[in-house]
Amino acid sequence: MAQNKDSVAYLGPKASYTHQAALDRFPETEHELVPQTTIEDVFASVQSGQVKQGVVPFENSSNGSVVFTLDLFADPTGKYPDILVCGEIYLLVHHCLLGHAANSSFSDKSTSNGTATDGEGTTSPAKPLYDLSSVKKLYSHPQAWGQCNIFLSKYLKGIERLDVSSTSKAAEVVAQDTTGASAAISSRVAGDLNGLEVLGENIEDKAGNSTRFFVLRRKDDQTFVAADGEANENETRYKTLVSFTVAHGETGALADCLAVFKKYPDHFIHTSNAKPC
Numbered sequence: 227m228a229q230n231k232d233s234v235a236y237l238g239p240k241a242s243y244t245h246q247a248a249l250d251r252f253p254e255t256e257h258e259l260v261p262q263t264t265i266e267d268v269f270a271s272v273q274s275g276q277v278k279q280g281v282v283p284f285e286n287s288s289n290g291s292v293v294f295t296l297d298l299f300a301d302p303t304g305k306y307p308d309i310l311v312c313g314e315i316y317l318l319v320h321h322c323l324l325g326h327a328a329n330s331s332f333s334d335k336s337t338s339n340g341t342a343t344d345g346e347g348t349t350s351p352a353k354p355l356y357d358l359s360s361v362k363k364l365y366s367h368p369q370a371w372g373q374c375n376i377f378l379s380k381y382l383k384g385i386e387r388l389d390v391s392s393t394s395k396a397a398e399v400v401a402q403d404t405t406g407a408s409a410a411i412s413s414r415v416a417g418d419l420n421g422l423e424v425l426g427e428n429i430e431d432k433a434g435n436s437t438r439f440f441v442l443r444r445k446d447d448q449t450f451v452a453a454d455g456e457a458n459e460n461e462t463r464y465k466t467l468v469s470f471t472v473a474h475g476e477t478g479a480l481a482d483c484l485a486v487f488k489k490y491p492d493h494f495i496h497t498s499n500a501k502p503c
């Protein structure tokens with residue numbers, strides 16, 4: 227591990243959206259960014275103290291929470307008792323369809339089949355840049371499918387979808403299959419890194435598609451505890467993540483918990499997520 231640089235784990239490999247979010251907040255001149263295979267690996271490396279901080283995807287403007295991350299915060303088996311959220315990062319997400327292009331590109335891009343629409347007023351102007359008839363398998367992180375519904379249902383309807391641990395992992399997998407039968411939903415950066423062509427760009431349903439990432443650390447990390455004290459003296463306003471479980475089958479149990487906010491009108495709920503365990 228490089229000396230004098232704080233280490234930051236992220237959902238990798240390189241060129242994932244999480245990597246891009248981590249680079250925005252933690253430039254490599256001052257931080258060592260450490261890729262992890264899964265979101266749980268990021269939690270585990272922060273919990274064990276192997277890294278100082280971690281970055282994980284939390285929710286998306288188009289299709290809501292990242293359930294893997296929510297489940298880890300719920301922590302039903304008590305594996306991550308010392309994890310705290312200490313920051314957030316927002317990233318605009320533009321998805322590409324990446325693969326090995328068939329010979330024919332659509333030279334006049336307006337010749338492909340017109341603007342795709344989902345019938346609910348959301349339009350996706352993206353059209354394929356190449357003939358996609360050889361694509362038989364699609365790879366991506368499960369969170370990405372729901373952000374590209376319009377393009378997928380119009381141009382790749384019924385094509386098998388395979389979930390992998392991140393969008394950049396999807397690009398790595400597709401790079402191994404040179405037959406042209408596989409394609410990934412991932413970023414342009416991941417395409418460049420893995421030598422893949424962009425078969426479609428900006429294929430997300432909504433123009434402002436953005437993802438919110440959380441920065442994790444251990445709650446007993448003294449470097450931060452000191453800084454927290456200073457911030458308190460300056461009356462810094464905080465956003466706090468509160469994660470709890472309620473007894474199943476007790477009617478109104480969740481409502482009773484939330485009622486506490488009535489007593490503290492200067493504390494308000496920014497977002498809430500509820501999920502069966």
Ligand SMILES: O=C(O)C(=O)Cc1ccccc1
Pocket residue numbers: 237241242243244245283286319367369370391392393394437
């Ligand atoms: O960071 C990634 O690349 C991921 O796979 C998680 C994700 C998926 C879709 C949008 C943002 C983050």
